[in-house]
Amino acid sequence: GQQVMQIPQYQHVQEGEDFTTYCNSSTTLSNIQWYKQRPGGHPVFLIQLVKSGEVKKQKRLTFQFGEAKKNSSLHITATQTTDVGTYFCAGAPPKALTFGGGTRLMVKP
């Protein structure tokens, strides 16, 4: 079946450093979505990428969708303590939304 892998599993950064998480799918995706889950909370939608090679920005967050629509990345510039949480990618092959294992980001002030 379709699998979505994410690396790294954990990342500790000093506040102000950059952070990147990578997502890879075993199959071509129709779209990729990114979610953030704060500690003790539920996942909250951040963005959706649909087109091959698409790049979208939200303030300090940059999202990319690979040319082959099988990989994606989320880059955070100059992390802040408010960025703490687990970031999940989720792929929609044709139907069910399949989540990667997530990258837990910890920011040291």
Add this chain to the structure above:
Amino acid sequence: GAGVSQSPSNKVTEKGKDVELRCDPISGHTALYWYRQRLGQGLEFLIYFQGNSAPDKSGLPSDRFSAERTGESVSTLTIQRTQQEDSAVYLCASSKYDRVGTEAFFGQGTRLTVV
């Protein structure tokens, strides 16, 4: 309601008992998902409902797990003869599905503890 509502928020049950978890999706959302999240882990897909299509049950871990949805409304996830490894947060999400999919809105989850 304004968002996805799940009940109960917490459930403690004895091993071997059956439990039923409820999800009220956002009105008008045709797609509904159930996921399981163990402590510190990712979201494990369980089941997906899309309109009147046959549900995708490929994620259900055993025949002790079942789910129903009536039309585009409430869904219930039933776990029979609960085991300790069933302890987790069960998350429900709904979305207004289109051809390429749209964002999923999650409920607060039901924390299930099997003792």
